[in-house]
Each structure stands twice: as C-alpha cells, then as structure tokens.
Amino acid sequence: MWTALSAKAAAQLDRELMSTGAFSIDQLMELAGLAVAKAIYKQYPPVAGNKNDVVFLIGPGNNGGDGLVAARHLKLWGGYEPILYYPKRVTSNQLYTNLLVQLQDLKISQIGESEIKTVLNLESTKLIVDALFGFSFKPPIRPPFNELIEFLSTNKSTLSPIVSVDIPSGWDVDNGPVGDHVIVPDTLVSLTAPKPCAKFLGEKPHYLGGRFINENIAEKYQIEDLIKLYKNDDLIVKL
C-alpha cells in the first residue's frame, strides 16, 4: 500500500515547493497537467477513426488549471478532441487566463450550463475529466457544481468513464465520499502523492504523476516510497 498525504500536509508541501523549493506555479501546473494527460492517454488510448470527445469539467482553482494544461497536451497529441466546461472563471488570475488562451488558439470548443448535460450524454463523448476541486476543497459544493455532481452521480451507469484529477470532486480529502450524490471516478490521477480519500477508490486504475519531488522533501513528508515507484524516464506510474 502506498503512503497518502493529508489535506493539510499536501497544502504545506505545495507551499514549500513554491517558496523554499523555488518552483513557479506555471512550472508545477505544466508538469501536473502533462502527467494527467499522460495517464488519460495510457488508460484510455484513443481509438483511431472514431470521434473521441473528452469533456473537461474545469473548476475555479488549481485543480481546474491542471485540467486546462491536460486538455492542451491531449489536443496537441491528437486522437482526442477536448471540450471545455469552465463555468466559474477567475479572470483575475493571469495564469488561468493564459492557459485558456492557449486552448482557444487550439480551437478547443467551450460549452455552457445550458449544454453540459446534453453533451455529457452524447455518444461521441468518450471520456469525462473531473478537474473541478482539488485538495483544498471545502464543502459545501456551490452552484452550478452541486447540480453537475448530482447529475454525474445519478446518471453514472449511462455516462462515459470519469477520470478524476487528484481528488474525486466533492469528496472529503481525508475521509472520502460524503453526502448523497458523489462522483464515482473510473480512474484517479493523484498528483505528487495520493490523498487519504484515494483508498475509497477500490480496485479502479490509479495513477501517480507530478514527478518533481526531491529526496529531502520526500523524506520530510514521508513519501520516499512513492518517488521510487517511477520507472526510467516515465512521468507517471500506475499504482
């Protein structure tokens, strides 16, 4: 069994990377999003000749930012056609704004609240990426996300597979699924380290990405076992 990092420890590690660790958020988000795209491509290789749409559900914070980066890489690699649902933009954040411009330049289409449920139900939608909330999420889930998560929960059996980025959105980071309507991911991509809630994933595919932790930090946060799992020059590892 792998080591997990509590919500509190994950937040502390993140702050440490960006202070004494001298990483910029641009760097870390680029590497995290790239790892998410790699895991998606590995677990669900696009079927040639098909229309392979991936709907990216993008939240207002860094989890959403990781999703924006992942969408860009997938689009550049070809095979998949990302579609963005990004209802709550933080326009004051220059990085998110820039990431969105990069996607617009790739002609990635965006859909709004009036279309999201219809598009999620389409035959052409082969995958759903849940990049709504990350390890700093605190309940309650506010509109329009509460309704979206209820929809994903209620219609689970007829929808395409869901890949959650770092945390299944709405889950308690340390305690797992809570409430009546919870996202049930088919694949989880943990970033830096799994969080405690990942143990409620069961036997579902679980990837680790975000290969930027040095030995000192790994030792301090007791995740040395994790950074040793990566093979060769791989950016992700299946746990």
Added chain:
Amino acid sequence: MWTALSAKAAAQLDRELMSTGAFSIDQLMELAGLAVAKAIYKQYPPVAGNKNDVVFLIGPGNNGGDGLVAARHLKLWGGYEPILYYPKRVTSNQLYTNLLVQLQDLKISQIGESEIKTVLNLESTKLIVDALFGFSFKPPIRPPFNELIEFLSTNKSTLSPIVSVDIPSGWDVDNGPVGDHVIVPDTLVSLTAPKPCAKFLGEKPHYLGGRFINENIAEKYQIEDLIKLYKNDDLIVKL
C-alpha cells in the same frame, strides 16, 4: 528533409508564443528542457551499476535555462548524475536563479573554471551537454566560453559524446560551423524546429522536441510537416 527555421524566424516565433500565444517562459522552458532530457535518455540510456556523470555546460541565456531544466529531470529519473558548469550566471533573472535552487536542492554538484577540463576528461563523465548558446547567439564567443569550445574541439576524439541543445554552440545559426574551433555534436536536440545549421550535422542522431506549437502557428511559419512527425503522446521525435 525537414523544414528549418532561420534565426530571425525562430526569434519571431518565440516572441509570438510569449505574447499573443500567452505562454510564459517558465512553461516553455519546462517543456523544452524536459524534451532535451527525454532525448538524452533515449539516445544514451544510462548503464545500470556504472557511474554515469553528465556534465552540463550552461550558458547565460535561455539555452542554458533549457539545460538547467533538463539536468533536473535527468537527476529525478535516476541513472545519470548531472554536474553543472555554469560560469556566467545572470543573477538578475529570477527564473534562472530559481532553476538553480531546484538543482541545488537535488544536491547536484557544480564545478568552476579551474576544474572543468579535468572533469570533462574523467572516465566517469559519460556525456557532455552543450547548453551554452542558442538561436540568438551572435559572435564573437567571449571568455571563458571561447577557451572551453576550443578545448572541446581540440580534444574531441578523446572526450565523451556531446549533445547540443538546439544549436551546436558557436555555430552560425543559419550558416553552420564557422572558425577554427567548432563544437562537433554527436547528437542534436532541436527545439520547436531545426535551424538551418542543423543540415551540417550529417548522419548524426537528431531529435526534435518542444511539442507546443498549434496548427495556426505551424502554418504561419511553414513548419506543419514537423508537428505531424510526433507519434502518440511522445514529447520528442527522432528526425
């Protein structure tokens, strides 16, 4: 034959990526350096059990920055032990300063002018990475780099293989090797697109990396053929 991008066009494309393209230098350098590390790992996979030192020759500009990023990834992947030679630091550049902190935190050692020739000659030095000058280089080559390049040129036959980042340092970007003492790379990693001087490489291994160009930009700079060469989710391609 692949398309090349002149020094002028490469500079213009770079500016365009960071203005209307909305990319930050942090993002682009991270992806470029990662591609360099991937190409090195692919062309020269580390031999298990050996002491595999890689000496990174780091110049004062963005080519050096790409080298710093590549050194970090190689170190994190294991197998190779990067050693830095970085004699002309631009301390006013926060990104370069940060990249260096990230390497120091990985306990990557640095050597100075008094040691570089000795270290290049060591049996344990298995590879030399030339990240001195990129596509904005203009002659003459100033100290201490002139002496270093003369050393690399004169002692070529007894030194370990040289991997050049984007441009063999000191070469004219558009016209190739000039002068008495020129670096002769054993492998070239072109970033975004090969520059015209790459045609003087002959049959040596030549990789392309920096997979962040969208179709519009590729069309504008007439490098559509290049972005189609990448396979699947690969970050590099051998030309």
